[in-house]
Amino acid sequence: MENAIVDGSTRLFGIVGDPVTQVKTPQLMTAIFRAQGINALLLPFQVAQEGFEAAMRGLMSLRNLDGLVITVPHKVRACGLVDSLSPRADQVGAINVMRRLPDGTWYGDMFDGEGLVRGMQKQGFSIEGKRIKQLGAGGGGSAVAVALAAAGADTITLCDPRQSLAQGLASRINRFYPRRPAGVTADSAGTEGYDLLVNCSPVGMRPGDGMPAPFGEFDPSLGVVDIIMHPEETPLLAHARRCGCRAMNGKPMIEGQLESFCNFFAIRQP
């Protein structure tokens, strides 16, 4: 296609979320397609919760659309739309990627957790043997907790205002990883006795958001991870840095995932 950006033969991929302006996957993946001479684009698709299934069925029926990345707030519901799941996605109960198989059915997988763990390890956070407190037990949170358990966390304590979500996720971790006990707490702000604090709630993403809990001073030995990517420094991360903590945002999580997306969508890696 010479240097045209798009033509009638362009294959389509997308990222489905709401909001969607903050996502970085379109420019990152599209740059990879172009570097490899592949006539494809990865587009932002803003899909509201209302009418989600209808919008997804519409996208999935496009004959020139080959795969979708799924982001907040759709990772759990998207799980119900695919015909088959990886074992990992089945453990998590949510997906963040889906692709059309040669037989026309759709297959889902979940890379959020392993992406974050790989990013943490690169940034010098150790997970093995650590006592972890995690805020948020939705789609992204489930993926992170399962991956933290798989990476050898000592204990994982979950806090989510949707108590049944937190309880369900703890039970799932205890079933799949019986040596990594998971529990729940209603105390969102306490960090005493923990080595790592991981925020998987969306609080901090929207302008005007504060911290996801009314935190006091952190001990400088506490590691703090916020899976939010935009803004780059959430109020939680700003607070953590002021307290002298090692802190990390969600950017390494998605950067760690690009390689997984390429493999999943069967693109030669950059």
Place this chain on the structure above:
Amino acid sequence: MENAIVDGSTRLFGIVGDPVTQVKTPQLMTAIFRAQGINALLLPFQVAQEGFEAAMRGLMSLRNLDGLVITVPHKVRACGLVDSLSPRADQVGAINVMRRLPDGTWYGDMFDGEGLVRGMQKQGFSIEGKRIKQLGAGGGGSAVAVALAAAGADTITLCDPRQSLAQGLASRINRFYPRRPAGVTADSAGTEGYDLLVNCSPVGMRPGDGMPAPFGEFDPSLGVVDIIMHPEETPLLAHARRCGCRAMNGKPMIEGQLESFCNFFAIRQP
């Protein structure tokens, strides 16, 4: 967005058809967006006839998709999906563009006919007072016949194997343009007594297609127009040129429409 091709804020437009690899609107419109510094793309969406309404409802529900161009074979069915129509689209009974209005409803219009007429006039075909034979009375054909009547054709004779379509279109023209009598014929190949032959059937588009009717030698005074754009020279146009006729493909039709699309989608014109 600097020089990125796509990011989370990119606004989406699309062209809906099946097949869709042959369309030129994506590269033409996307080049206009970029020349004007507008962060938008116009994408090919391959939508099959089966499941058309569901696919369209899905696309129409994307919050960052602002408008669609509609092409073969969906122009008539798309008409039933919009909330309001231009008077011209109402006459034709088909649309080739739709956009979301500020109140969230969808509005449709039809530029195929005026685009073709403008292209014909630029290429030196006169329409006023001419006796025209037209093959094909589907969505595109309806638009062309209505525009030819509006441009002052003497008579329009329609031929389509779907006789009721041809008959319905002739009745519509006779109602809106009572001084430009329209009729139907079952004789697809005869050209005696006509000044212009216009092919609005899809025959000639697919590899291996022949001519849309078993034509004999054309009189060199016959003007021949084929609204197909790809291939650039259909078997019908090759035959017309061999017979010494003035001949034109569908490219001027779409080129004549770019300005209309820009106005319709409220983009500053190139």
